[in-house]
Amino acid sequence: MAKAYSNKINKIRSFALGLIFFGVIIMYGGIFFRDNPIIMLIFISLGMLSILFSMVVYFWIGMLSTKAVVVTCPNCDKPTKVLGRVDMCMHCREPLTLDPDLDGKEFNEDYNKKKKQTSGSTES
Numbered sequence: 205m206a207k208a209y210s211n212k213i214n215k216i217r218s219f220a221l222g223l224i225f226f227g228v229i230i231m232y233g234g235i236f237f238r239d240n241p242i243i244m245l246i247f248i249s250l251g252m253l254s255i256l257f258s259m260v261v262y263f264w265i266g267m268l269s270t271k272a273v274v275v276t277c278p279n280c281d282k283p284t285k286v287l288g289r290v291d292m293c294m295h296c297r298e299p300l301t302l303d304p305d306l307d308g309k310e311f312n313e314d315y316n317k318k319k320k321q322t323s324g325s326t327e328s
């Protein structure tokens with residue numbers, strides 16, 4: 205059975221990887237416009253921006269990873285990172301939750317959105 209959701213950290217990581225590929229393809233596209241240096245420059249700067257943005261995303265993943273809780277997946281016994289109230293196991297996509305109230309309930313990514321973080325919460 206295919207599950208629609210995947211682990212958030214993995215998802216963001218593949219997004220960043222996609223951005224790098226996108227940037228490289230755009231920069232390659234600039235070669236086709238080498239007769240027009242302005243268009244070529246636009247393509248190359250767009251590609252560079254995309255790659256730079258992916259670096260920011262990678263940095264962001266690093267920040268998120270430090271906040272994520274490492275748990276051992278009950279399904280595959282491998283350590284995985286849980287981000288937010290509900291997340292997927294990185295290895296077997298088992299839905300995991302940190303909230304005991306949601307334990308046993310059907311997985312729904314909306315649980316992360318419903319409880320908006322209030323400002324001024326205590327720093328851990």
Ligand SMILES: [Zn+2]
Pocket residue numbers: 277278279280281282284293294295296297298
């Ligand atoms: Zn697992």
